Each structure stands twice: as structure tokens, then as C-alpha cells.
Amino acid sequence: MDKKIRGRLWVIAVLIVASIASLVPRNAKQRVRDVATGAMKDTTVRRVPINLGLDLQGGIHLALEVDQTKGPVPDCADAIQRAEKVVRTRIDEFGTTEPVVQIQGRCRLIVELAGEKDPARAKGVIQRTAFLEFRIADMKGVFKDALPAIDAALRKAGIKARGDATPSAVAQLFGGDTTKAARDSAADANAPGVLSSLLNQRPGGVPGEYLVPEEQWPLVDSLIQRPDVRGLIPRGMDLKWSAQTQAYGARLYRPLYAVDARPIITGEELTRATARRDPVTNGSVVTFQLSRRGARIFSQETGRHIGDFMAILLDGRVQGEPPVIRSQIGANGQIELGNKPLQEASDLALVLRAGALPAPLAIVDERTISATLGADSINDGVRAGVVGVLLVVLIMIGYYRMSGALAVAALTLYCLFTLAGLAAFGFTLTLPGLAGFILSIGIAVDANVLIFERIREEIVHGKSLRLAVDDGFLHAMNAIVDSNVSTILTALILYAVGTGPVQGFAITLIIGIVASMISAIFVVKTLFLIWLNRRPNMVTLSI
């Protein structure tokens, strides 16, 4: 008998040691932003290896899918896989510790940034396609020549020009060189062109640049998106909006650029990008360097276009005012962001370095939880847990006395095993998980209650203590196994269909049930055996 107890004690000791070992604070690598230089670096911290869910530590959870609204993407799984790599590189340098980037299902990307407070910035960095291209501006005025035909088509479609005041005011401002192309149009010579009346050219401005009053921007955009208008835009020519507005007098204008449809080079050839502040203009700039192949193409193309203006496009928007090409440009260049903050410049440099997304991403699910709310949740949860456990301890010891105390002793092991299980398998503890853990403490004693009631019945039936204990454990087993298996089955279903927090709940429940089987049956039986062995002459069991 002694040997049997020793064997059981060994098993328990091994379990305890393994549990404690998996909970000992250990070194974990974290990427943190170095305060002095602003660069990311690896540091190691010691912490208890239990992962807290975002709902407990605060942070941002994003679910992204390929945005199909701007054109169908045939293979979303492939696009998401490539996007995952790009997003991971971007996020690694973004400045959050332990970011999570993973593909869920086939076509969904999950990004979790613990502790991050600025969702807008995070979304900007993740979602930005960051497709960089350089295109030559419409030097010969090809688009301007096509304007009368476009106006005529619009007039035929029944679209009337609105607000004559706008062009005339602009005409005064710019000295009268507004587009007068509409005059030659066939049918109605006096009516101003629908589109051309909204497009103003600045004398001496960039060729192919048209200024649109900011409030008219959506109207013009809807006009140039029309299929009949698109068909009339000269072949090899494209219209692109500027990312910034320009102010003339008291009014804001949004420049529209007619540029070559073919970029002379794209961001794929980019090898390095850094943000800095221009010492002369004090504006933010991103300087970049091209690969050797890129540099060769770039110097060739710029050599052919000396004297032309070149638009720098990022995600289809023209950045700043297109500069004129004065000489061949080699490997180095820069993008001017004007008076934007340096933070924005460094974020742009970051996404340019990481490369362009294969397809635009749309956010389908977003959760932001502040760290204080998470901390509150932990505090509340722990408080509820402590009170719940105390009540359970009181009930068990009050009702079952010494046996209850043994069950409570096993309950502490149960808590240890459950936490160790969470740590060992790397599962995440979420708020519902914490609730599930507390709930399972109440359920964990069920096995002991079943066993103790059985033992009492066996004693009432006149069995000896030893036999009553053995039979009590034996006869209760059926019910315990059946009921626990049914709970595990429902928890497994929850895990299979649930997401994040619910999966955390299911996992905690499953681990809790397994831990409670070990502690309530094996550990308590061992404690009983020791107890009975030390008091062989015991007549009444404290149960």
C-alpha cells in the first residue's frame, strides 16, 4: 500500500514541478522602439508566459480582406498570402511588441497589436497599398485637345454646367487663361463646357495640371469616372488627383493631373527609404534609393525626358507638385510631403521599404480596447474569482469538513494545472476565458461532491471506511466521466466555430475539465489513501 501511495505522490510531484516550470517567468524577445534613435530593436524581458488576450491588455484587433469593390481579385487566397508578408514586415517595424499577423480561413488576414493606442495610424500603415510610380506629365496638352469632345458628350448625356460664377472668378484670379476649348464645340457655342468650365489652368503652371475648386472635386471626379468620358480620354493618358490641396487667394484647389498611363518606374525597384526633415524648406521628405536595375531604367527614362515634368504617384495620388527633370536621375530621389509631420514621413518610408500590397485591403472587423479597460477587466475578474473561490472553499469545508479540506487542497492544484496548461500550450487568456476559469472552479468540485456523497452512502450501507472510500471513488466514476465528456464536446464545438474571445473561453473550459479530473479524482484519492494509512484505527470519517 505504501508503495502505491509513493507512486501516486511521485506522479503528483512531477505534475506540480512541470506546472511550476511552465509558469516560471522566462525571457521573451520583444521589439521595442529605442527612445534615442527611434529605430526598432530587440530586447528581452522576463515575464510569466501566459498570453493575455487583447480584451485584457488593450490593443487593436483588425480583420482584413481583399477589397473587391475597386475591381475583382481572382485569387484572394494568393493575394492574402502575399499581403500577409508585406503587412508582417510593415508591422514588425511599426513599434508594437509581439504583434500578431495571421491568415484566418482562406481569405482573411488578422492583425493584432497589443497595447497600441492609435488605431488610425495602425490602419494607415497596414492598409496603405504603397504603390509608388513615376509618370511623365501630359507635356503636349493631349488631354486639353480632347476636352471639347468630352464636353460635347456630357452635354449630349444631358449634364448641364453648374455655377457660372466659379470659372469667371478663377478666370480673374489667373488672368483669364481658363480653358476656352468649349468654344469650338459643335452644337451650343455659348454654353460653357460642362467639364472644361470646372478645370482651370494656371499660367506658367505644370503642363497637364488642372485646378479644381475643392468643393467641386467630388463632382469632377464623378464626371471623369463616367464610362463615356473615360472612352474619350486619349489613349496612353490617365487622369490622377493630387493627394494635397493648393491654396490660391482664399480658395482651396485640388489639382488634377493628366499623366502618361505608363509609369517609367515603380516602387518595386526601391531598396531603401528614409524619412527626414529638409533643412532648407523645413518640410518632411522621404528619400529613397533604387536598385541597380531600377537606377539604370530610371536614368535612361529621365534622360529621354529632360525638361519634362514628372509626377510621383503613391497609391494613385500625385504627391506634391511634379518636379521638372533637369538632368538624368540615377539611384537616389526624394518625395516631398510639405508640412506634414515627420511621423507621417517615417510611416511612408516604412511602407515603401516593406513594399506594395498586392491588392487593396478592406477592414471587415475592428476592435480597439484601451489598456485601462483591459486592466479594469482583469481587476474585476480577479476580484470575482477570489470571492467565488472563497465561497466554494467555505461551502466545501463547512459541509465536508476534513474531506472538504482535502478537496480544497486539490482545488489549488487544479488552479495551478489550468494556468500551466494555458501557458504550456501557448493559449491566450481572454476575459470570457477568465470567466470560464472562475465558473469551472465551481464545477471542478462537482466530481468531489459526487465522490463524497457516494462514500457517505457506502458508509451508511455499513461498509468499512477503506472499502467505502474505494467504492465511493469507483461508483462515482461513471457519472463523472459521462458528464465531463459531454461538457468537453460542447466546448470543442464552441472552439471550432468561435473566434478570439470565445475560443479562449472554450480552451479554458477544456483545460479546466481535464485539470479537474486529475485533481478531483487522482489527487484527492491519493490524499484519502495517505489519510487512511496514517489513521488505520479511524472509526468515523470526517466527511
Place this chain on the structure above:
Amino acid sequence: MIRLFANASYDFIKWRRWAFSLTGAIMLIGAVFLAMRGLNYSIEFTGGTLVQFEVAHKVPTSNIRAALDQTGLAGADIYNFGSDTSYVVRARLGGAASQGEAGSQAVADAVARALDQSVGAGQYRLARREAVGPKVGRELQGKALLAILFSFVVTLVYLAVRFEWRFGLAAVVATAHDVIATIAFISVMHLEVSLVVVGAVLTVVGYSLNDTIIIFDRVRENLRKYRRQNLYEILNLSINETLPRSVLTHGTTIATTLSLLLLGGEVIRPFAWVMSFGIFTGTFSSIYIAAPVLLWIEKRWPGEDARGARTFGTRTPAPQPQLAPATPTSSPSPRAPQPAR
């Protein structure tokens, strides 16, 4: 030793008609509430935007409401969350407010603008923001439904394997009762149905089943042990024998769910409500639904040992007093459910 309900011999089954009426009434009330205002789905299911913020000093909800109306968010809900200084603004998709993915950002911005107006810029702190697209919402609806259905199927199969099918059916009826009663409760309390609450409902399913199994396990054992008693008596005996266990286990579980309900914080409160109610209904249904239904099933489709036919022994004398005059050997009857080891 303290013994609660030791040697109890209450006639539980006698009250089955009362129990059916009571639970029927609860379901009826639930159905009325359900028809009147439906379930309070969270944005996880409907899609939409939720913004929770905390302010230093209490502001009248009407101020925020007025500012929200101005920014075009008239369809949004606004309510206190846990404390006086914590508010939640919730705009569901399809409502007046947000449309599509871009809509969620628009709602968040509109809420921020409204707060700047009504509370003052910098006077509030964003605690939580959630935005769920319509596609994800639809997916989750399907998944939640699938989870509940699937758990029934799995339960039925498990019970059919471990017990006789009659027991399994009775347990599933009782469990279905719990789900319906819990939905009625959720509807009457107007609790927000989130995925976590669906998780709580599934946990109630597991818990109730657990409880029913404990009693049925005893019934199975007593059917073998007491050959001369009819099922009515055996059910009552089994419920009474397991009564101390039921009281103790429900006591400890209620202790933990109540502490979660009272101390666990606002976020987890709907979950704690559902669990607390579920423990009551789970206990109730194991005794008053599962056992009478088993009796009824045995009467309709009697098993080979035909004790079901004698279940209402007081009223109808059994057609055959004993089938094959009480097996002389001590071996259990061939139809008695076998415990699988």
C-alpha cells in the same frame, strides 16, 4: 457530519404538470417579448459600430443624443455602461447610420464630433471601439446557429452511445427546454446577444446535460438494483438520492456565477446573467423535464422490461403483473441499459 436532504423522499414526479405549466408560462412570456421587440443582437451579428467612452463628469444622455442627431446618427443607440460616467454609442448596420466598411470609420468620426460638441474636446477618453462589417456579421450568425444545432446532434449521439436511446431523447428534450427557456430569459432581460452570450448558452447546454446525466446514471443503476419497482418510483428514488449532490454542486456553481455577476464587471455581465439563469433552469429541467419525459417515452415506446407500462401504476393496473416471473438469476435484464466501461 452535516447531511442536507439525506434520505429525502419527495415525490418530484407528481408535480410534473405544475412544472410543465410553469415552464410553459415562462416560455410564453419569452415568446411575447421576443415577438414584441426581438433579440438585442450585438454588432457582432448585425454589423455596425460601437464606441465606448468615459467622461470625467456625468453628462445628461440627452446632450449626447442631441449632438448625435446633429451629426446624422439619429439611429444610434446610446446607453450607460456599468457606471454613470461610461457611455456606449452603438450604430447597427442597415440602420440610419453606417453603411459598409467605410461607414464604420464615419460613425466613429461622427461620434467623436458629437462628443467634442456635447462633452467638450479632451474631456472624454475612448475605452473601446468595435466595427464589424456586414459580411462578418452574417458569417457569425450562421456559425452561432450551426454551433447550437451541432451541439444537439453531438449530444444525442453521445447519449445514444452511452445510454439507451430513450434516455438520450429525454435528455435532449430537457436540454432543448433549457435553450428555449434561456432565450426567453435573454429576451425578457433584453440582454445583448453577443458571441460570448451564445457561448454561455452552449455552456448551459453542457451543464444541464451534465446534471441530467448524473440523475440518469443513477436511474440506470437503480433499474438494475431494484427489480420490483416501477419507473415512476425509480425516478423519484434516483432524484432523491442525487439531491444532496445537486444541492452542493449547484451551490458552489451559483456561488461562482453570482460573484461573477456582482463583481466581474460590466463586460462579462450578460454572460454571468445567462450562466446564473442557466444553472437554475438546468437543475429544474433535469428533475422536472428530463425525468417525466423519460417516463412518458417509456410509456409510449416501452422497453423490453416494460416497466414503463407500469409507470402510472396507481391509476392503471399493469396488464401483465410481471414479465417472465422475476428473473431467477441475479443477472440484469437484457434490456436494462448497460454501463459501458
